[in-house]
Amino acid sequence: MILTIEQIAELLHQPSPANRGEIAHLLTDSRSLSSAGDTLFFAIPTKGNDGHRFISDLYDRGVRNFVVNRIPPQMQRITDANFLVVPDSIRALQQVASRRPEYTGEIVAITGSRGKTTLKEWIFQLMEPLSEISRSPRSFNSQIGVPLSMWEISPESRLAIIEAGISRPGEMAPLAKCIQPDTVIITNIGEAHSEGFVSDAEKAAEKCLLASDTRCRRVIYRADYTIIAEALKKNAPGVPTFTWATDTDLCDIRIHATPHGDDMEVNYTYQGETSSFITPLQSGADLENAANALAFMLLSGIDHDVIRERFTHLHKIGTRLNVTEGVNGCSLIHDSYTSDFSSLPPALDFMRRRKTPQQSATLILSDLHHESQDIDRLYSNIALLVGQAGVNRLIGVGPAISSRASMFDIPARFYPTTADLLHDLSTSDFENEAILLKGSPEYKFDDVAEMLETRKHETVLEVNLDAMIDNYNYFRRHVPTGTGIVCMVKASGYGAGSYEIAKTLQDCGAAYLAVAVIDEGIELRQKGITMPIMVMNPKVVNYRSMFAYRLEPEIYSFEMLEDVIKEAKKNDITDYPIHIKLDTGMHRMGFIEEELPRLMDILESSHEVSARSVFSHLATSDCVDMDDYTELQLSRFGKYTDYMKSRSSHPILRHVLNTAGILRYSSHHYDMVRLGIGLYGANTLPADIEQPLRVVSTLRTVITSIRHWPAGETIGYGRRGVLTRPSRIATIPIGYADGMNRHFGRGAISVMVNGKEAPTVGNICMDACMIDVTDIDCKVGDSVEIFGPNAPLQRLADVLDTIPYEVLTSISPRVKRIYYRE
Numbered sequence: 001m002i003l004t005i006e007q008i009a010e011l012l013h014q015p016s017p018a019n020r021g022e023i024a025h026l027l028t029d030s031r032s033l034s035s036a037g038d039t040l041f042f043a044i045p046t047k048g049n050d051g052h053r054f055i056s057d058l059y060d061r062g063v064r065n066f067v068v069n070r071i072p073p074q075m076q077r078i079t080d081a082n083f084l085v086v087p088d089s090i091r092a093l094q095q096v097a098s099r100r101p102e103y104t105g106e107i108v109a110i111t112g113s114r115g116k117t118t119l120k121e122w123i124f125q126l127m128e129p130l131s132e133i134s135r136s137p138r139s140f141n142s143q144i145g146v147p148l149s150m151w152e153i154s155p156e157s158r159l160a161i162i163e164a165g166i167s168r169p170g171e172m173a174p175l176a177k178c179i180q181p182d183t184v185i186i187t188n189i190g191e192a193h194s195e196g197f198v199s200d201a202e203k204a205a206e207k208c209l210l211a212s213d214t215r216c217r218r219v220i221y222r223a224d225y226t227i228i229a230e231a232l233k234k235n236a237p238g239v240p241t242f243t244w245a246t247d248t249d250l251c252d253i254r255i256h257a258t259p260h261g262d263d264m265e266v267n268y269t270y271q272g273e274t275s276s277f278i279t280p281l282q283s284g285a286d287l288e289n290a291a292n293a294l295a296f297m298l299l300s301g302i303d304h305d306v307i308r309e310r311f312t313h314l315h316k317i318g319t320r321l322n323v324t325e326g327v328n329g330c331s332l333i334h335d336s337y338t339s340d341f342s343s344l345p346p347a348l349d350f351m352r353r354r355k356t357p358q359q360s361a362t363l364i365l366s367d368l369h370h371e372s373q374d375i376d377r378l379y380s381n382i383a384l385l386v387g388q389a390g391v392n393r394l395i396g397v398g399p400a401i402s403s404r405a406s407m408f409d410i411p412a413r414f415y416p417t418t419a420d421l422l423h424d425l426s427t428s429d430f431e432n433e434a435i436l437l438k439g440s441p442e443y444k445f446d447d448v449a450e451m452l453e454t455r456k457h458e459t460v461l462e463v464n465l466d467a468m469i470d471n472y473n474y475f476r477r478h479v480p481t482g483t484g485i486v487c488m489v490k491a492s493g494y495g496a497g498s499y500e501i502a503k504t505l506q507d508c509g510a511a512y513l514a515v516a517v518i519d520e521g522i523e524l525r526q527k528g529i530t531m532p533i534m535v536m537n538p539k540v541v542n543y544r545s546m547f548a549y550r551l552e553p554e555i556y557s558f559e560m561l562e563d564v565i566k567e568a569k570k571n572d573i574t575d576y577p578i579h580i581k582l583d584t585g586m587h588r589m590g591f592i593e594e595e596l597p598r599l600m601d602i603l604e605s606s607h608e609v610s611a612r613s614v615f616s617h618l619a620t621s622d623c624v625d626m627d628d629y630t631e632l633q634l635s636r637f638g639k640y641t642d643y644m645k646s647r648s649s650h651p652i653l654r655h656v657l658n659t660a661g662i663l664r665y666s667s668h669h670y671d672m673v674r675l676g677i678g679l680y681g682a683n684t685l686p687a688d689i690e691q692p693l694r695v696v697s698t699l700r701t702v703i704t705s706i707r708h709w710p711a712g713e714t715i716g717y718g719r720r721g722v723l724t725r726p727s728r729i730a731t732i733p734i735g736y737a738d739g740m741n742r743h744f745g746r747g748a749i750s751v752m753v754n755g756k757e758a759p760t761v762g763n764i765c766m767d768a769c770m771i772d773v774t775d776i777d778c779k780v781g782d783s784v785e786i787f788g789p790n791a792p793l794q795r796l797a798d799v800l801d802t803i804p805y806e807v808l809t810s811i812s813p814r815v816k817r818i819y820y821r822e
Contacts, residue, residue: 001100001151005065005082008040008096012067017082023065026097026151028144030054031353034388036062040096043068044089044144049509051089067092090143091174097147099180099215105158108296109179111172111207112187116141116163119187119289121317121338123161126293126310130302134160137346139822141165146175164210168196172209183299184211185292186221186228196477204231211236218242220295222288223251242299244268244291253295257287266311268294275304279311290314315441321350323500323819326452328431331359334449339440340369341378347438348389350821354503355434356527360392362430364448366418366439367398375400383407393433397421397443418443422451453816459701459734461815462788463496465504466822467694468679472508474693475662475675483669484511486655488676489524490536491516495808496680496697499527500819506531511672518542521551534579543567547576552612556581556589561602561609568608577612580644584616584636584656585629593640600647613653613672614641622660622684630661634668660684682793682804697808698788699739699815703753703780705731706773715770716762720746723761728774730758732784735767739811740786741800745769748799752785753778 002024005017024038028051033039041063043051055072064081071083086092099107108123110116117139124135134157136149141163153160164175189204197203208231211219216239221228223243232241244253254269264281267274281287290311297307317338326332333354335347348363355361363386370378379401386394387409394412396402402414415421418439435452439445476485487510488494493501502513502524514534515521521533522545538546538553538560546553547568555561555578568576580599583590591599603611616637620626637656645652654670659678661668663685677684681696707729715721715729723729732751734740745764750757751771758771771784787793787807797804 001153009084011096012084012086012092014084017084019064019080019082021065026093026148028093028148030058032349033058033061033063039063040065040067042089042093045069046509093144094147094174094178097151098178099150103153103155105160106182107160107162107179108183108185109162109164109181109210110185110187111164111210113190115187115285115289116165118317119185119292120161120163122289122293122314123296125314126297127159131159132157135342136161136163137342139163143171143175147178150178166206169202169206172206176210176213180213180215181210182215182217183296184216184219185296186219187288187292188222188225189227200227201231204228205235208232208235211239218299220292222291224248242295244295253298255291257281266290270298275308277308277311279314280316321347321821323354324816325454326430326435327427327454330430330433330435330452331355332435332437332449332452334437334445339366339438341381344382344438345385347436348385348391351434351436352390359432359434361390362393362395362433362435363391364395364397364435364437364445365401366443366445367400369440376404379404379407383409386410395421397439418445418447422447427451458704459738459815461496461811461817462698462700463500463817463819464694464696464822465500465819467681468501468504468696469508470694471679471681471696472505472675474691475678478662478666479669479673484672486512486514486534486672486674487679488514488674490514490520491809494677494680494805495811497817497819498524502529514674518546518551522549525549544571547571547573552577552579554579554581556591565606565608574607575610576608578609580611580614582614582616582637582640584640585633586617586619588617590616596640596643600644604647604649610650611648611652613655614644615655618656618658618661621658621664624686634665663690677805680808695789699786699811700788701732701734701784701786703730703778703782703784704733706780717765718763721762721770725774727772729761730771730773730778731768732771733768734786735765735769737766737812738815740764740769741810743800744796749796752791754782755790
């Protein structure tokens, strides 16, 4: 979409701006800027961040159009920029991007608890040759993502498919007003995104508001989801429904599915006529998505023969975007999402935001899927996009992109096949690059990824960044709007790897990161982390580095304080932020009550340092039987800090609550809270206090060998694994050098193989261990989960009589970390 700034001002009921211009791009994240001259930036305040902070920087980079809640003081005398001042930037974004009256195509809006993205992509696959289509990128289904998707709808498209997701009451009505859908598909109502609702019925009612817009002509859903039917009667009365079912005739489409080799045969009856198709479905969730897509095709008047042919082209959607450490200082981003043009811009944007300042940007791109678009126009658009995205080098694979090499104006190499690329290039051809791999499945870019990965170990730690964001947001909802969150990324992000975690938390708007030692902070700064970093145990040797990298030390003794003041004076530094630690009962480190007058005397007389915050550690916040002691500590903290604030000539932030304390002591949130183990998905409190958090880290390996042994044989060092029956014993390549503690041997734990428990046999070796798979259908190469969604981390901690922290931080650096977005 393209509008003039005057048209946008009119939509927002604002005076006509002094500076004229056209707007082609809407921006909410300053790091995603690609075309400053025709960009409109929406400054959106959030609980952890504020877009107004980035207006000055964007102005310096050429942006001249802004939607704001207020004009920053330093920008108030600017005359060559437009500022549209509105009460709510998000509502303004939704208003600007809402459906235009002149758009004559059909808009399909998809909502539900699960399956939205897959259903959207499947409808696109099925309908692409039949209609010009626009659709939401990836999972752009939030209050911000929906209007950004709406803005990108091509005027030429005859069909637009938009996802709409919600997490609390009051969110769907503005999305419905923005989308104004012709057709609504409700996939299901389940547990996902339930924390903001008191019941599934309330959640269903909210989702059904998507069909309440007057343009909505029909709603598609599964007939036996009565909770949806009841919600529609209440919130979208009179809107026609179109239903399907597998076990009742009280529907518009009756469906029966049976296995057909590796695929599924789907028979359906519609308007008295029975037809069928064979398609690669493998689960009930697949069938549900296929049935909703089928219903839409039938409502669109698609012939049965065309439906049968199109369903043969259906393929699974790779929803993961993996980030791993590459060779020679490279980072590797492997996007297994759809391989078409519309999925390329968000992948390039992710690379641009993920690369470190020292890295250049390299794109390895295969021929992209297309069935209806003119191929020359497609690659012309790709060339333009690659240039705008700041890609420094392109490696193209496939005959279509290779034959259009002249379209690209950046350094590029082209190969007919992936095998040709692997034959010609080696790891020495890549250095200090952020490498985006974006390939269609048939090009097998997994082989390229394997060449470029720095670690080849079969054992991997998978880190789900979206799960971590969900956990962050869960705790974010439990603190007041003005309270910042200090996120703990010490010990290499609790074993998950600090940089990717830090980058994600910086994107979330966390107030601070906290590391254990100076070296951890320096590494984050060198990789491009710009947000404030607190150092919790600063055994400082090189103060010059601490100052140069803007690392803020925790101060817990007079000796430390005097050292920092002396070194700051030596380096001509003033008002350097420090964080004062108080001992209120942990008795580990910190200033005690009797030392506070001397402490404040020093702080108030020093120009070299400034107390940015004061904090303490709670010893028993997760021990519900020791609340008296926690409340004693909280009382002491309030008393000590009240005294400090009364003596201080400037504001001092206060923070005392950890993960458990955030949920249990809401009256003590103060200015900041510290989020640690909860961020990484480990519950520390009973279920009636803390909801089950999402698993962030999964430790996986594979079966490398299976042998049959008779009863009486022994397995492993010391012959400690004695077989009491004829057994199938598998070897897996994980040992105590990887973090598989020796106490896990001899049946102390079981690992998960194809959904079943396989106990360890014998002692754990340095690089391997053995498991009993006698009763499990498995083969060499099958995945083994040590801990993760199906094998709780807590059970391993229980075996060791320890806490989950210890298990997580024991995972060896030689275990490859794979970071992914869902």
